[in-house]
Amino acid sequence: MIELKNVKKYFHPRRGIFSSDGDSVKAVDGVSFTVPRGKTFGLVGESGCGKSTIAKLIVGILEPDSGEIKCQGNTDIVFQDPFSSLNPRMTIGDIVGEPLFISGQKRNEIKAGVKRMLSVVKLRSAECIDKYPHQFSGGERQRIAIARSLVRKPHILVLDEPVSSLDVSIQAGILNLLKDIQEEMYLTYVFITHDLRVAEFMSDAMGVMKEGTLVEVASPREIYSSPKDGYTRQLLDSIPKL
Amino acid sequence: MNKILEVKNLTVMFGETYVVDNVSFDLEPGKVLALVGESGSGKTMTALAMLDLLPRSADHKKGEIWFNEQNIFDLDPECMRKIRGNKIAMMFQEPFTALNPVMRVGKQITEAIDAHQRRSHDEKEGRLNELMERVKLPRAIAMSYPHELSGGMRQRIMLAMALSCSPDILILDEPTTALDVSIQKHVLDLIKQIQETEQFAMLFITHDFSVVNMIADDVCVMKEGFVVEKGPKDEVLKTPKVQYTKHLISCIPRLGDKRGRLPG
């Protein structure tokens, strides 16, 4: 379970060495929501509205200025920018296998675990395990980051735009997989996306964010059939049609 | 047809592995060619080849890339530097790694201008204001460092940098992956609009067919390093010839069709 109560996080830009001019950025400005265990909370909203900041607050990379964050169980995050979160000096085998190594598993168990997870994200493990992050394409790196998190089996997983650079076919595979694993292990997800179609597919409840606050929280069905907030409506109107 | 750039039988290998395999296409001024295909199909490597920026470990490359009656692969590094970012500009797929972490983003944009053009301080400031406005970012954001920006903001800074020198060819590698639909639409409309006035040629890399529909004139579909289908947008989207293209189009999730699982 995840519980956020009136959480605030402001950034104070320091422009000069001594002076601090410029207004502070209210990245998260009084956000509250609860995600029951085993459920997915989808977070959508315009660029810069504070979604990634919430993600970092939930997993404890950032401390809130005020408010309360409660998480039951261990947390993990798949970052929006996969490349900067993968250690450039570690091979993919080590990156994905590290959580198993830390938990004290034997070598052959680790190898098997890594192989299984890589094939699940549709990467050919034999060709991958000895390569380094820079030797992969953008979407492949995104999948490596997802594989690592799933190996860790956290109770709470925050996914920040995890499938944004994946084509629909691989995207579908990974979204289905996330749902399967969730059912099997009763994981709790916070799923950040700018794609309302993906949000609808994944979420039990959704929050629409704007300028640091949640302007609407409801089930995807309610949000899409009768959006209350003007901004939500605007988002819905701009979904490209094919 | 007046081509501005011609890719002929481009092949790129890492050791024994072909990542781009005999790829050919042309770019025309004022036109948008969308390069689509699954993750790992060779889209980024094709684009990097056009700027002669392939990783050094890509030890075999074959083929020709003709720009202004010159083969890019024959140019010396000095000539290539003058073209890169100036005549041919690229917005990279991962904005965070492409930006300098210790320099304010506005300064990075003006430095991109400095690299190729002699402009006065005021001209550069004017151009910076114009670019920030175009990508819909408040002017004050120019004073930020990359880590202080959100993913979508960084993406738009990269776009401003790519536009800064008014290139003849603009390569955009997944330029809207971190943008919500309303900003995405704005950015795409804007790119189209700038393109219509400046008439540059564009290579637009994406995995998203709804984006292709919004922006492209022609489409080139890649799979495992090969071009499997190529043609005008309407033809490829409405009557795809290859099973692979049909499959990619059929997988697009639509709002309202609440399926338990997505076809994959």
Ligand SMILES: Nc1ncnc2c1ncn2[C@@H]1O[C@H](COP(=O)(O)OP(=O)(O)OP(=O)(O)O)[C@@H](O)[C@H]1O
């Ligand atoms: N370390 C930081 N220092 C200063 N400002 C920051 C920092 N991190 C984020 N911000 C600011 O906080 C606001 C929210 O950023 P955040 O990354 O949470 O947005 P986001 O909703 O994830 O956007 P996107 O969809 O573009 O990724 C932005 O205005 C950003 O500039």
Ligand SMILES: Nc1ncnc2c1ncn2[C@@H]1O[C@H](COP(=O)(O)OP(=O)(O)OP(=O)(O)O)[C@@H](O)[C@H]1O
């Ligand atoms: N430095 C490298 N060494 C070895 N192989 C590499 C290297 N860089 C990329 N590759 C491989 O080349 C292939 C094509 O990569 P490319 O980056 O062009 O894919 P892409 O079509 O852009 O994919 P994405 O949509 O995921 O970004 C991939 O399979 C990738 O693993």
Ligand SMILES: [Mg+2]
């Ligand atoms: Mg973000």
Ligand SMILES: [Mg+2]
């Ligand atoms: Mg790529």
